[in-house]
Every structure is written in C-alpha cells, then in structure tokens.
Amino acid sequence: MGVLALILGILGGLCAVMAILTAVGIVLILPASFTAIFWLGLAGVLLLATIASLLARTPYE
Numbered sequence: 001m002g003v004l005a006l007i008l009g010i011l012g013g014l015c016a017v018m019a020i021l022t023a024v025g026i027v028l029i030l031p032a033s034f035t036a037i038f039w040l041g042l043a044g045v046l047l048l049a050t051i052a053s054l055l056a057r058t059p060y061e
Contacts, residue, residue: 001057002054005053008053009050012044012046015039015040016039016043018039019037022036022039
C-alpha cells in the first residue's frame with residue numbers, strides 16, 4: 001500500500017501544480033472544461049486517497 005500511496009501523492013501534487021498553472025494562464029492547450037477548480041478538486045480527491053491508502057495497512061505488512 002505504500003507504493004500506491006506514493007503514486008497517488010505524486011499524482012495529487014501534479015494536479016495541484018496544474019491547477020496553479022491553469023489559474024495563472026500558462027497552460028492554454030487544454031480544453032476549456034479543465035479549469036483550475038477541476039484540477040484542485042482532482043488533487044483533493046487524490047490526496048485524500050493517499051491518506052486512506054496509508055491508513056488501510058494490515059498488520060501483516
């Protein structure tokens with residue numbers, strides 16, 4: 001579960017960076033539906049999934 005948490009954390013961080021870049025207006029090649037709010041929401045979900053996967057360890061790990 002640690003590797004999954006690492007992957008989800010990295011993806012969540014990248015989505016947060018994309019939200020900042022979209023809000024500033026640097027990234028203009030994406031469709032209009034990928035707004036900064038979309039990227040921030042996706043980053044929040046991924047970071048919450050990171051926490052959930054870290055806490056879901058079994059005693060055998």
